[in-house]
Amino acid sequence: MYNDKVIDHFTNPRNVGEMPEADIIGEAGSFKCGDTMKIYLKIEQERITDVKFQTFGCGAAIASSSMLTEMVKGKTLKEAQLVTNEDVAIELGGLPPLKMHCSNLAADALQDAINKYRGKRKSVRA
Ligand code: FES
16 A cells, blocks of 8 residues: 555654754644644755654555655745655655655645744844
């Protein structure tokens, strides 16, 4: 059902865990299955310098989270904001159609973190 790359990211997820020194934490949950994800970002001068995640979900969700963290580390917030769940699925070599919604968790948590970060910066400046 899953290709080798997905299985690799599921069984050996990259950047997994908490980040106490994170500048912002993004969260997302799936209405479809109840699974959840948290993403932790360290940001310096609008660039993601470190990223970690915790996902309570299926294999596809964990693989997508792991892949997304690899894709956005080192990117500017502007670049990271353009990463979609389809991009993550493509980078994984594809997900079974029934599992495409699982890749939303990672992309949604990332968007949530970036939006919260921008909101926080705005309120500090105001
Ligand atoms: Fe819930 Fe995959 S079944 S995220």
